[in-house]
Amino acid sequence: GEAVPAAQKSSWTSFLKSLASFSGDLSSMTAPPFILSPTSLTEFPAYWCERPELFAAIADGKTDEARSLAVLKWFISTLKGQYTSRNESMGSEKKPLNPVLGELFYGTWPSNSARGGETTLVVEQVSHHPPITAYRIANNAKGIVLTGHNAQKTSFSGGSIIVKQVGHAVLTVSLPSGETEEYLITLPRLRIDGLWYGSPYIELAETSYIQSSSGWLSTIEYKGKGYFSGKSHSFKATVTPPAHVSVTPHVIEGTWHTTSKDAQTAATFHDVTTAKEEVTVVPIDQQSEWESRRLWHGVAKGIREGDFESAAKDKSRIENEQRQRRKDEAAAGTMWELKHFTHIDSDPVYERLGKLFKANPATEDGYVYQNNGPHS
Ligand code: 0T9
Numbered sequence: 001g002e003a004v005p006a007a008q009k010s011s012w013t014s015f016l017k018s019l020a021s022f023s024g025d026l027s028s029m030t031a032p033p034f035i036l037s038p039t040s041l042t043e044f045p046a047y048w049c050e051r052p053e054l055f056a057a058i059a060d061g062k063t064d065e066a067r068s069l070a071v072l073k074w075f076i077s078t079l080k081g082q083y084t085s086r087n088e089s090m091g092s093e094k095k096p097l098n099p100v101l102g103e104l105f106y107g108t109w110p111s112n113s114a115r116g117g118e119t120t121l122v123v124e125q126v127s128h129h130p131p132i133t134a135y136r137i138a139n140n141a142k143g144i145v146l147t148g149h150n151a152q153k154t155s156f157s158g159g160s161i162i163v164k165q166v167g168h169a170v171l172t173v174s175l176p177s178g179e180t181e182e183y184l185i186t187l188p189r190l191r192i193d194g195l196w197y198g199s200p201y202i203e204l205a206e207t208s209y210i211q212s213s214s215g216w217l218s219t220i221e222y223k224g225k226g227y228f229s230g231k232s233h234s235f236k237a238t239v240t241p242p243a244h245v246s247v248t249p250h251v252i253e254g255t256w257h258t259t260s261k262d263a264q265t266a267a268t269f270h271d272v273t274t275a276k277e278e279v280t281v282v283p284i285d286q287q288s289e290w291e292s293r294r295l296w297h298g299v300a301k302g303i304r305e306g307d308f309e310s311a312a313k314d315k316s317r318i319e320n321e322q323r324q325r326r327k328d329e330a331a332a333g334t335m336w337e338l339k340h341f342t343h344i345d346s347d348p349v350y351e352r353l354g355k356l357f358k359a360n361p362a363t364e365d366g367y368v369y370q371n372n373g374p375h376s
Helices: 006-020 041-049 052-060 064-090 297-305 308-332 348-356
Strands: 036-040 095-097 104-109 119-127 132-139 144-157 160-166 169-174 180-185 189-193 201-212 217-223 234-240 250-255 259-262 268-271 341-344 366-369
Touching: 036 041, 036 297, 041 052, 041 064, 041 095, 041 104, 041 119, 041 132, 041 144, 052 064, 052 119, 052 132, 052 144, 052 169, 064 180, 064 201, 064 217, 064 234, 064 250, 064 268, 119 341, 144 366, 180 348, 201 348, 250 268, 297 308
Parallel strands: 036 095
Antiparallel strands: 104 119, 119 132, 132 144, 144 160, 144 169, 160 189, 169 180, 180 201, 189 201, 201 217, 217 234, 234 250, 250 259, 259 268, 341 366
């Protein structure tokens, strides 16, 4: 394809061949330079809050029904950033930098009247092999907190990469009554198409759920071209009431990267054709060595400037340091200690709320935030 530079055609072909016979951790595979992104996966959780007012607005819902719809609206509005923004900024999906264990990413979205206060982001790479990223986003003024972790199981089928997302997120809303409402959020499956032509892009597939502790459940079905609306990036969400409430379910249909409508009233439900707001991050000279943009600075610079030799050299330096650290730990009989999260074998919120919609698997592990972020 045209997207592949002439000099990298054969290395792209052999990359695709090894993909086809590969199963496990894609992130550790060596890919040709043209497909490399200068951004680490630890930055990806920021996508959850690029529309901070939609995140804040969840707290303004007066009923559990209104809040469930606000959570769904915020969630759907993050998908464009999560799954199409690399295509917009770099021409196609690219291979992100594979975070090291303990890598950190901090950010904020400033306060304004609609948001009520600052929104803060703390991300930590909690496992390197397999890659697992834990994150926490909070708007304290509004009493809204999102905590989650992300891993991927990948396979290759019919020329596409299939990515099963492992992990989940929990959103909590502190209500004026003093009670806490919880939402368990599961994640969609991804298909990465366009590989043959060297211009990969993501389509979402199957179903994800948002289960509220109030009993409201959003079931979100994802379809690509040739399915229910015929358009790529289509979805249909059904928002159903708790068993004891007789309210007609809401049905929302549209394309997640543009707009959607309430099927009954024809009113616009979400609209992401307007500008989003990227996370604010302090300059790298004010960052610690473990912070993503400082850690990967040399590699990212090489990738951006097309100096792949210096990018590869700096990447090797980082990887060798990591290997040495693991060896030293093994020799000393110590283990790397996480900074902001502790691992739990079973997330009680997942277990409790997952039962209500028969989540598969029935239990999942989790990472609990230690309330020790860099923000006040
Ligand atoms: C959580 C998101 C996730 C991370 C990325 C699959 C993928 C790594 C995980 C799931 C975010 O909330 C949403 C968006 C994009 C996902 C990435 C897309 C991608 O291609 C990578 C994998 C590991 C690759 O780099 C595959 C090889 C590459 C050549 C294809 C572009």
